[in-house]
Amino acid sequence: MDKLLIKGNGPLNGTVRISGAKNAALPLLMAGLLTEKPCVFTNVPALRDVRTTLALLGQLGARVSVEADKVNIDASEITNLIAPYDLVKTMRASILVLGPLLARFGRAQVSLPGGCAIGARPVNLHLSGLELMGAKIEVESGYISAHVDGRLQGANIFMDMVSVGATENLMMAAVLAEGTTILENAAREPEIVDLANCLNSMGAKVSGAGTDKIVIQGVESLNACHHSVLPDRIETGTFLVAAAATGGKVRCEHAAPDTLDAVISKLKEAGAKVTYGDDWIELDMQGQQPKSVNIKTAPHPGFPTDMQAQFVALNCVASGTGVVTETIFENRFMHVPELQRMGASIDLEANSAVCRGGSKLKGAQVMATDLRASASLVIAGLVAQGETLVDRIYHLDRGYEQIEVKLGGLGAKIQRVQ
Numbered sequence: 001m002d003k004l005l006i007k008g009n010g011p012l013n014g015t016v017r018i019s020g021a022k023n024a025a026l027p028l029l030m031a032g033l034l035t036e037k038p039c040v041f042t043n044v045p046a047l048r049d050v051r052t053t054l055a056l057l058g059q060l061g062a063r064v065s066v067e068a069d070k071v072n073i074d075a076s077e078i079t080n081l082i083a084p085y086d087l088v089k090t091m092r093a094s095i096l097v098l099g100p101l102l103a104r105f106g107r108a109q110v111s112l113p114g115g116c117a118i119g120a121r122p123v124n125l126h127l128s129g130l131e132l133m134g135a136k137i138e139v140e141s142g143y144i145s146a147h148v149d150g151r152l153q154g155a156n157i158f159m160d161m162v163s164v165g166a167t168e169n170l171m172m173a174a175v176l177a178e179g180t181t182i183l184e185n186a187a188r189e190p191e192i193v194d195l196a197n198c199l200n201s202m203g204a205k206v207s208g209a210g211t212d213k214i215v216i217q218g219v220e221s222l223n224a225c226h227h228s229v230l231p232d233r234i235e236t237g238t239f240l241v242a243a244a245a246t247g248g249k250v251r252c253e254h255a256a257p258d259t260l261d262a263v264i265s266k267l268k269e270a271g272a273k274v275t276y277g278d279d280w281i282e283l284d285m286q287g288q289q290p291k292s293v294n295i296k297t298a299p300h301p302g303f304p305t306d307m308q309a310q311f312v313a314l315n316c317v318a319s320g321t322g323v324v325t326e327t328i329f330e331n332r333f334m335h336v337p338e339l340q341r342m343g344a345s346i347d348l349e350a351n352s353a354v355c356r357g358g359s360k361l362k363g364a365q366v367m368a369t370d371l372r373a374s375a376s377l378v379i380a381g382l383v384a385q386g387e388t389l390v391d392r393i394y395h396l397d398r399g400y401e402q403i404e405v406k407l408g409g410l411g412a413k414i415q416r417v418q
């Protein structure tokens with residue numbers, strides 16, 4: 001099993017190219033199921049989750065080809081409407097085939113994703129929304145079986161929690177439904193706007209994406225698409241935090257700074273100089289020790305839960321005490337015991353991590369437990385004295401494209417080992 005070996009060696013410096021966003025690419029690729037016309041996606045990141053998605057689409061009968069960062073999907077001949085446990089268990093976003101398959105073919109069977117390390121992550125909002133659109137749904141033997149007589153029907157759907165995945169699934173179902181669907185209390189993440197833009201380029205009628213009320217007028221069929229995936233705001237934020245933690249200066253290119261307001265504001269509060277243009281962002285820590293910041297995660301435009309672990313690592317080496325509160329997932333502090341193994345001073349109190357800064361971290365063997373927890377251990381390893389060995393980096397490979405190569409380009413001493 002691959003591991004990362006990191007030798008803490010001072011400030012990161014240089015320029016890094018940001019990849020397309022995992023969380024935009026996965027729903028976009030699933031949207032390829034909505035049409036029999038060819039779909040071409042560019043700026044698709046080379047990630048384990050993307051490979052899983054393409055395997056899933058292939059298993060359903062779609063023809064898929066990949067040339068560098070370009071993915072072609074031809075879903076004209078779907079032969080199978082079952083998303084099996086083996087694939088769904090490795091990637092929860094597999095649930096996003098449900099809306100498109102049901103909308104286009106009137107039935108689908110998808111394995112229940114089940115819980116995962118960061119929380120229970122139920123899919124009740126996905127299912128109740130589809131039921132309001134006329135789907136009959138049964139959950140049996142670990143599978144969701146859904147069917148609809150005729151077409152899905154537009155509906156008024158109020159989601160009592162803000163869910164990115166449910167908003168995406170229901171939006172994809174609604175584009176081919178008969179009549180108008182209104183999604184209220186919708187998630188407002190930039191990846192939802194990217195999906196809506198892509199669907200509209202295929203002939204869908206979606207308005208309001210990026211607000212909490214999305215209105216979708218169903219159409220009978222969708223056209224081909226050619227869409228470039230939004231840059232990854234979480235990958236960008238991770239490199240910026242790594243630069244801040246090491247006292248360095250890093251410029252991220254092919255980025256989307258307008259998706260990073262909450263993160264930029266916290267980096268500035270930590271003492272970093274942050275500058276940006278349309279598609280680049282640069283952080284300069286000017287050799288200074290960062291200051292601890294308080295953070296509370298929230299749905300967009302609040303502070304993203306996917307950046308929480310990286311800021312816990314930053315707070316550990318900053319000056320002062322910072323309180324990091326997680327409000328989205330009930331078990332998203334698994335990086336804390338691993339950071340403690342490296343000498344971090346953190347107390348867990350309910351859903352908050354009280355991070356006492358100023359720790360001199362020491363390299364250790366640590367275990368990645370989920371995607372962003374892994375990123376926080378890598379950041380800690382870059383700052384720690386001596387060698388850090390991060391085990392189980394298959395989590396990291398789900399969401400970061402060649403992180404060791406990109407960090408190496410910024411001067412880090414990091415290598416993938418067996």
Ligand SMILES: CC(=O)N[C@H]1[C@@H](OP(=O)(O)OP(=O)(O)OC[C@H]2O[C@@H](n3ccc(=O)[nH]c3=O)[C@H](O)[C@@H]2O)O[C@H](CO)[C@@H](O)[C@@H]1O
Pocket residue numbers: 022023024026092093119120121122123124125126127161162163164165166187305306328329330
């Ligand atoms: C592939 C992808 O885009 N993943 C992102 C997506 O995950 P995902 O779409 O799974 O996350 P959600 O926004 O759905 O989850 C938010 C909260 O709602 C709860 N919930 C969700 C659905 C539901 O039917 N019932 C329910 O109770 C979840 O357990 C969680 O507590 O948004 C999360 C929150 O920004 C991010 O951390 C993930 O990186």
Ligand SMILES: C=C(OP(=O)(O)O)C(=O)O
Pocket residue numbers: 023092093306371372399
């Ligand atoms: C939690 C994440 O992803 P997923 O929803 O794919 O598990 C993440 O990207 O941090």
